[in-house]
Amino acid sequence: MKVFTFILSLVLIAPAFASDENPAKALLLDMAEAVHTRNFDASFVVVKGQAMEPYRWLHAKQGNVELEHLSLLNGAGLEMARVNDQVTYFEPHSEPYSVQTDSIAGPIPEVLFKDIERLSAQYDFVLGGKGRIAGRSAQLVRIESKDEYKFNYWIWLDLESSLLLKSAYVNHKGEMLEQLQLTHISVTEQPAQMLLEMQNRDFPPPLPVSEIDNESTGSAVNNWKIGWLPAGFKLLKSDRHKLDLNNELTDYYLYSDGFVEVSVFVQRPLPGKRPSGALSSGATTVYVHNGGSFDVSVVGNIPAMTAKAIAESVARPL
Amino acid sequence: MTKADVNKLDNEQLSALLDGEQQLTDEAITNDDVTTFGRYAMIGDVMRAEANNSAFNFDIADAVADALEHEPVYADFANKTTAPKSEEIVAATGTDNVVAFNWRRPFAQVAIAASVAMFAIVGVQTLPQNSESPQSEIPLLQTTPLTGVASPVSYSSEQPALENAQQGLRELQQQRIGALVLEHQRQARVAYSLEKSQTAANADEEKN
Numbered sequence: 001m002k003v004f005t006f007i008l009s010l011v012l013i014a015p016a017f018a019s020d021e022n023p024a025k026a027l028l029l030d031m032a033e034a035v036h037t038r039n040f041d042a043s044f045v046v047v048k049g050q051a052m053e054p055y056r057w058l059h060a061k062q063g064n065v066e067l068e069h070l071s072l073l074n075g076a077g078l079e080m081a082r083v084n085d086q087v088t089y090f091e092p093h094s095e096p097y098s099v100q101t102d103s104i105a106g107p108i109p110e111v112l113f114k115d116i117e118r119l120s121a122q123y124d125f126v127l128g129g130k131g132r133i134a135g136r137s138a139q140l141v142r143i144e145s146k147d148e149y150k151f152n153y154w155i156w157l158d159l160e161s162s163l164l165l166k167s168a169y170v171n172h173k174g175e176m177l178e179q180l181q182l183t184h185i186s187v188t189e190q191p192a193q194m195l196l197e198m199q200n201r202d203f204p205p206p207l208p209v210s211e212i213d214n215e216s217t218g219s220a221v222n223n224w225k226i227g228w229l230p231a232g233f234k235l236l237k238s239d240r241h242k243l244d245l246n247n248e249l250t251d252y253y254l255y256s257d258g259f260v261e262v263s264v265f266v267q268r269p270l271p272g273k274r275p276s277g278a279l280s281s282g283a284t285t286v287y288v289h290n291g292g293s294f295d296v297s298v299v300g301n302i303p304a305m306t307a308k309a310i311a312e313s314v315a316r317p318l
Numbered sequence: 319m320t321k322a323d324v325n326k327l328d329n330e331q332l333s334a335l336l337d338g339e340q341q342l343t344d345e346a347i348t349n350d351d352v353t354t355f356g357r358y359a360m361i362g363d364v365m366r367a368e369a370n371n372s373a374f375n376f377d378i379a380d381a382v383a384d385a386l387e388h389e390p391v392y393a394d395f396a397n398k399t400t401a402p403k404s405e406e407i408v409a410a411t412g413t414d415n416v417v418a419f420n421w422r423r424p425f426a427q428v429a430i431a432a433s434v435a436m437f438a439i440v441g442v443q444t445l446p447q448n449s450e451s452p453q454s455e456i457p458l459l460q461t462t463p464l465t466g467v468a469s470p471v472s473y474s475s476e477q478p479a480l481e482n483a484q485q486g487l488r489e490l491q492q493q494r495i496g497a498l499v500l501e502h503q504r505q506a507r508v509a510y511s512l513e514k515s516q517t518a519a520n521a522d523e524e525k526n
Contacts, residue, residue, distance in 0.1 A: 089507065101514075105507040207508075236512040237505070244504075245497035254505050254512070261509050263502040270490055279495060286495055297495070299502040 024125035024141045027157050028116050034162040035113050037061050041192055042163075042185040046107045048178050048282025055107065060191030067195040070106045080104045081198055088203040094244070100206040107180055108167065109153065111259055118258050122146055122232040131156065133165040134182045143259070148172055149230035149306040150260065151283055161187055169283035169301060178282030178301075220251040224266050227313030230306060232257040262300035262307075266314060269295045276311075278304035287311050333358055 039060045046053045054073045060066070068082040076092040085102040103113045111119060128140030138156040145152055154176075156166040168179040220238045237254040253264040274295070279286040287307035289296040296314045298307040 087507075099508055099511055101508075101511045103510070105510070110510055234513075234516075236509055236516065243494075243497040243501055245500060246493045248494060248497065250501075252501070252505070254509060256509050256513065258513075261502070261506040263498070263505055265498055265501075267494075270494065274491065284499070286499060288491070288495070297498050299498050 024127045025116065027127075027139060027141050027162070028112065028125065028143075028155070030162040031155075031157050031164055032113050032116070035059065035164070036066060038161065038163065038187055039189065039191045040161075040163065040185055040187045042182055044180055044182045046178065046180045046282070048284075051281070053107070057106075058192050058195055060195040062191050062196065062199070065199060067191065067198050068104060069195060069198065070104050080106060081201075081203065083198060083203065086203065086206050096204055098204050098206040108164065109259055112155070112164070116143075119143065122150070122257055123259065128154070130159075133158075134185065136160065136165060138165050142170075147230060148303075149309075150257070150302055151177065153259070158185075161185075163187070171303065178284075220253070222317060223251050224253075225315050225317045226253060226264060226310070227315060228309055229255060229262070229313075230257070230302075233262065236261075260301045262298060262302060262310065264310065264314065265295075265297040265299070266291075267295045267297070269293065276308075278307060280304060289314070337362065 040058070042057045044055050044057060046055065056069075056071050056073060058067075058069045060068075066082070066084050068080075070080045072078040078092075079090040081088045081090070082102075082104050085100060086098050087101055087104050088096055088098040090096045101110075103110045116125070122145065124142075124144045124146060126142040126144055128142050131138050131140065133156045137159045139159055141155045141157060143153040143155070152170045152172070154168045154170050155164060157163070158165050163185065164182070165185075166179070166181045168176040170176050220240045221235070223240070233255040234257070235253060236256055238252065240249065240251050242249055248267060251266040253266075255262045255264070269290070269292070274288070274290045276290045277288060279288070283301040285298075285300065285302055285304050285307045287298045287304060287310075289298070289308070289311035291314065296311040298311045300307065
């Protein structure tokens with residue numbers, strides 16, 4: 001009898017395991033769809049250590065047109081508006097500009113609104129527990145890095161609407177470094193008036209990809225040898241340009257593993273004694289490495305150890 | 319007794335007199351300086367807020383209204399539902415004092431200094447030892463919290479922290495870090511279109 005029960009349980013459990021791999025992914029895909037099709041008006045805060053940033057997030061689908069607006073409510077502000085696959089960024093003290101892309105690069109990793117399947121090589125999708133977030137019942141989905149060089153990302157999804165209710169960058173000790181929490185969300189039949197007005201506005205034309213890409217400015221790929229990056233990171237761009245704020249010249253490299261972006265800057269050394277070290281705020285790490293005759297800085301949502309290893313792997317090409 | 323003390327004493331008497339706490343005598347009046355008397359009388363009137371006193375007609379409403387008239391408009395939330403299109407905003411700048419900063423005109427004046435200062439360095443620490451990792455020690459330049467690319471960072475609250483920093487980094491490095499973080503945020507925005515175009519280019523190559 002015992003043997004029979006054992007076999008029976010195996011038979012019963014096996015399919016459960018087989019489909020167990022998918023629910024987490026399926027929930028994320030549902031979320032991506034919901035975020036693209038629902039009319040909603042939400043407010044959320046991003047908590048980075050002791051700092052907090054409040055945002056308002058509106059989305060509408062009107063016929064075939066998708067409209068989205070995300071704004072940072074504190075300080076000088078930052079506004080991002082999307083009409084279909086054109087996103088315009090409004091920042092203080094600089095001209096607004098548009099990018100041809102179908103999601104806003106805000107505090108929520110863009111890939112979550114797209115096909116998360118491509119993260120499978122570097123991340124596992126794990127179903128977590130259920131809980132109550134923002135007054136709604138929520139299901140936790142964990143995106144766990146397969147190695148220790150990246151943070152994990154946890155997402156709580158609304159069981160009813162599939163929309164995101166909370167998310168967090170979590171390190172490998174299970175500490176939440178940066179949390180995003182919805183404080184209010186209303187899903188409506190009709191799109192918000194403000195978004196409908198957005199349709200009639202003139203936004204700057206998107207920058208052509210060739211201009212964003214290194215073709216016009218010249219690649220800096222041979223200027224430096226970047227010896228190490230965690231598995232899965234690809235070079236998206238390299239060039240030499242001046243930084244906006246302080247007009248310093250830099251060799252610039254942009255990497256991504258599909259989930260997080262990492263920037264590597266190689267610059268002329270600053271005068272004086274410059275200790276190497278890491279700065280962090282929330283999940284964002286800045287590692288400044290004193291390479292002697294040059295300075296390397298690595299910026300991205302990665303652990304300080306990873307940033308340090310990347311920075312120290314930069315050398316002059318042989 | 320010094321001269322100042324004498325004066326103070328006199329004034330106390332005078333003040334008491336005006337408040338009706340002391341008997342009024344001719345002597346007292348003649349002895350007191352006329353201008354001091356006048357000033358004290360005025361203070362008393364203002365404090366008692368006497369009605370129909372035209373001498374204290376501090377009507378600054380007009381002056382404020384006038385000042386507001388000439389104040390540039392940075393954000394006009396009241397009009398947001400009926401806000402003019404961007405061309406109209408531009409056209410209006412000539413006549414109005416509207417600062418046509420961008421679509422919804424955020425607060426340009428608080429601006430960029432904040433993003434430069436957002437990683438305010440307050441000291442250098444060493445991460446706790448982690449014996450499992452080969453790179454067990456990482457110096458951590460500790461920061462005040464980052465509050466986003468353009469949130470205001472009060473200089474006054476930062477200043478003591480900076481002064482306390484035993485190994486505070488140079489302003490130059492702070493500026494640089496601010497610039498790097500901003501640049502990273504901006505570049506990350508184009509990451510997806512870049513990735514898409516690269517994938518497309520690779521697909522083309524494979525075809526050929």
